[in-house]
Amino acid sequence: MNKRIFSWAALALASTTFLSACGGGGGGGGGGVSSDGSAAAAAAAAQQAPSAVAGYTAVSSTVSGGLGYPFGSHQTAYVAGVKPTSATQAAQDAVIRTQYDKWKAAGVRAACGGSVVSFNSSYVTVSEGAGYGMLLSVVMAGYDGQARDLFDGLFRVVRSHPAYNTGYPALMDWRVNNDCTGAGDGWNAMDGDLDIAMALLMADKQWGSSGTVNYKAEALATIAALKAYNMTSDGFTKGLPNAANNRTSDYMITHFKAFRRATGDTFWDQATDKAFYLLNLMQTKFAPNTGLVPDFVINTGTNPTPSPGFVGDGNAMEGFYYWNACRLPWRLASDYVTSGDDRSRVVTAKLVDFFQSSSGGDPSRMQSGYRLDGTSLQNYPDPAFVGPATAGAMVDARFQPFLNSLWTFSAANLAQGYYGTELQLLSLIVATGNWWNP
Known part of the structure; x- marks a missing residue:
């Protein structure tokens, strides 16, 4: 899975297409106009310099020859709440590893030029499943030596199936037929794209963005499209x-x-x-x-x-x-x-x-x-x-x-x-x- 993925970031951020039709797939938004009436303004907002936000210290975005947050490292302690005490940390982590392996073996397969989280007999995958799969693979890096290949394969399918009726190619057509054609009529499902954007930000922290995929740029493109359309x-x-x-x-x-x-x-x-x-x-x-x-x-x-x-x-x-x-x-x-x-x-x-x-x-x-x-x-x-x-x-x-x-x-x-x-x-x-x- 070393094939370079075409970046939709520049195209999505520059898009000025506005639609009045409603979205589809249980979460598409109605109307493609951003909060101030301009997709370009939404894109500009998405590229502003980050500012400090109280309440959480993010994982360092500097990744050099390793992982930013390997599974099981627990390097950022929770700031609130409690955790289960009926099993040791080692036992809890072992359950996660075992279940992840079972999920990956049963629910993930190669298809449509990349990887998919299988949905049902009618549709090979949905954007919701792609988002879940990207979140799981980025979190499990460090345990799963193939996590990045899986993540990039899932993302390849995401970007090769844009929600064309939204006017924003950084949003995904919300479901895909078994023959890999689009089945969501070109509309997006907001929850899937929200998770995809979040997973891309996490990928930037986990692996950095200087490799095959510029995760940070792709995340910003999706965030801008979500703001403008959803x-x-x-x-x-x-x-x-x-x-x-x-x-x-x-x-x-x-x-x-x-x-x-x-x-x-x-x-x-x-x-x-x-x-x-x-x-x-x-x-x-x-x-x-x-x-x-x-x-x-x-x-x-x-x-x-x-x-x-x-x-x-x-x-x-x-x-x-x-x-x-x-x-x-x-x-x-x-x-x-x-x-x-x-x-x-x-x-x-x-x-x-x-x-x-x-x-x-x-x-x-x-x-x-x-x-x-x-x-x-x-x-x-x-x-x-x-x-x-x-x-x-x-x-x-x-x-x-x-x-x-x-x-x-x-x-x-x-x-x-x-x-x-x-x-x-x-x-x-x-x-x-x-x-x-x-």
């Missing part, structure tokens, strides 16, 4: 069918903060604030007894409410804590343990309080989805729900016994299929102290 001018994420609706699992606080550090653009502070505003509103107004949040929110800039259904993913369950929102405890815990931002702790603690009380502290009694009043939707503990809850329980020492039970249960019930495996493994990487931010 964000509103006042900092809300966009969803479907218009910019006033969005998906709570796209509120990736760690990513927004990393984009802020990488670009110096204070817009991403605004995005962080708007995400917390909506999360707090959903919990306090619509789920005061449970703290649960819905998959989708509508009317974000005027009168935000949970989706009535058939707005984003096209099903009746969008107003519930379901297969999208289940990722939030992992995403928010990732922020809290590395930044100490109490807003992440408050939101996550409400969720974990509900999980603990409703299950009696027994992870095997957790459910896979809930209405906002706490009524269960599916009576089994899927790893896509239990895994993120494991990371979530790190945010407060009062959850220590529950965290230990969640870790033990997850380690004994490791997932094998798409989605559940990725969410569980990424969540356990956070829980074991192996996550780091660029």
Whole structure:
């Protein structure tokens, strides 16, 4: 995998194409106009000199003949939260290595001129899977001697399938057919591109950007495209069918903060604030007894409410804590343990309080989805729900016994299929102290 990847960075950063059509793939934004009406301005913002941000010291970007952050080195201690104490650090790291090997053997294959995280029998991959795979491979470098080849192979497929209908080639067509043709009608899924951008920033810290791929330039191109196409001018994420609706699992606080550090653009502070505003509103107004949040929110800039259904993913369950929102405890815990931002702790603690009380502290009694009043939707503990809850329980020492039970249960019930495996493994990487931010 030494073939040089064509850099879309200059093309993406110079793009001035504006579209009024809605995006696709469960997360594409409506309208390609940036926050100030100019893609060029978005690009310029993305290239500003980084500035210091309180709360987290990034890993050094100087990489010379080695790795910036090899797996298992734990060189940047978490600044907040607790970790499982029911197993030694060595035992926890061993679980991660074993599960990563299983994930890679079962879920990753060569295809489409690079590497893909297999999706299903109809589609070879989706941008969401590419993002997960890039995050996993960059974190596991140092254990996996082929991690960089895998990362570059995944990225090759990302860039060879641009979301052409957005006008921004640094965004990925959200799904790919088995014959490697685009299957997402040229639209992007915001969550996939958010993870891809974050993974590229991490790759710059892990390997440096002087090799085959200029990871930093590619990250800045994707960040600029995300701001221009997937964000509103006042900092809300966009969803479907218009910019006033969005998906709570796209509120990736760690990513927004990393984009802020990488670009110096204070817009991403605004995005962080708007995400917390909506999360707090959903919990306090619509789920005061449970703290649960819905998959989708509508009317974000005027009168935000949970989706009535058939707005984003096209099903009746969008107003519930379901297969999208289940990722939030992992995403928010990732922020809290590395930044100490109490807003992440408050939101996550409400969720974990509900999980603990409703299950009696027994992870095997957790459910896979809930209405906002706490009524269960599916009576089994899927790893896509239990895994993120494991990371979530790190945010407060009062959850220590529950965290230990969640870790033990997850380690004994490791997932094998798409989605559940990725969410569980990424969540356990956070829980074991192996996550780091660029």
